[in-house]
Amino acid sequence: MSGDPVGRRSPGEPWGGVSPFSIKTKLGALVVIAVLITTGLMMIAMRTATELRFITVFSMIATLLITQFVAHSLTAPLDDMNAVAKAISHGDYTRRVRENRRDELGDLAQTINRMADDLEAQDRQRKELVANVSHELRTPIAGLRAVLENIVDGVSPADPETMRTALKQTERLGRLVETLLDLSRLDNGVVPLRRRRFEVWPYLSGVLKEANMAVPARAGIASGSGSHTRTDVHLHLDVSPPELTAHADPERIHQVVANLIDNAVKHSPPHGRVTVKARRGALPESLELEVLDEGPGIPRSEWHRVFERFNRGGAGASNGQGGDGGTGLGLAIARWAVDLHGGGIGVAESERGCRILVTLPGETSVQS
Secondary structure (H helix, E strand, O other), X not given: XXXXXXXXXXXXXXXXXXXXXXXXXXXXXXXXXXXXXXXXXXXHHHHHOOOHHHHHHXXXXXXXXXXXXXXXXXXXXXXXXXXXXXXXXXXXXXXXXXXXXXXXXXXXXXXXXXXXXXXXXXXXXXXXXXXXXXXXXXXHHHHHHHHHHHHHOOOOOOOHHHHHHHHHHHHHHHHXXXXXXXXXXXXXXXXXXXXXXXXXXXXXHHHHHXXXXXXXXXXXXXXXXXXXXOOOOEEEEEEEOOOOEEEEOHHHHHHHHHHHHHHHHHOOOOOOEEEEEEEEXXXXXXXXXXXXXXXXXXXXXXXXXXXXXXXXXXXXXXXXXXXXXXXXXXXXHHHHHHHHOOOEEEEEOOOOOOEEEEEEOHHHOOOO
16 A cells, blocks of 8 residues: 555564564464354354264365465465575575565565675675775885886986885885775774874875876786876876865875876876866865866766776777776775765866866864
8 A cells, every 4th residue: 555654664563563464463363264164164054954074074174275375375485585595695695585575574574685785785895895905006016116117227216215205105005905904894884084184285296296106017007997008198286275284084085186196197188187186175174176187078977977886987988098998996996085084076067178076074074
């Protein structure tokens, strides 16, 4: 019946306090009906002088038919639940039990379906966790490899600045390994943020420098974002005011900016420019970040899908730079890190190319 609220009750909650559709009620009704049928046939026999044996046979037949009907209504959903449970035990989390009953079996069906939903979500998150970790570990490894190869080949001298860059990549790699346990808590929503105040200009300058040094190592390396050689793309930083500060987790923001830059570089035209802008937000210590490229942009119809996991899109295919076979995890990871801060990320209007806008709420945000 349309608008009937009883179909939305929680498991175990009585229907109006009397549970009229429970199995106990049905079994009690079966006994009452059997007694009524027998009593009625006995009264008919007394008035029509029918032999008792016929009355007994008719009573048994009627009772068996009713019992068979009730038993089938109870065992049929159990067979369905058994089939779904076997499928789940074999790793098929897509099967569900039909929830079309208003008794204890209906409650059990809801519980099994919720269990299947949880198992399916955990299995999906486990696979995504492995993909995320692989994606994130390749970036510092590629950067470190580029630095060391440049030193070995004589392209760059082993001066203190170059070695500091290599050390920074190594430290970042160690931090990423240490965050594996943090990432594993994503299923429960318990991922700690280590917020601190930092100066935006030197911080973003370091991120862009690491991105520039990692570019040569991308050739022939199938990273989580794809393998590509884009030494022709210029990275530009625009921070206003220069003394701008922010309050956030630098490691998570590094994930955001690095992945946005990687995505922008992939979809930039030859000799294009990728601009990273930072502005003060509306609240104290809040921050607005923009990453702009000069590529073909993203159709408005795809704006809501670009941050989905494994969504690679096809914007870059037209210029020959984006069809790199990436896994489509970069923007999903960026959204995850921004969500942890209680901020927002999305595609914004732009006259040319693609413009990704990130807002971080600063000190007033609620810690995740």
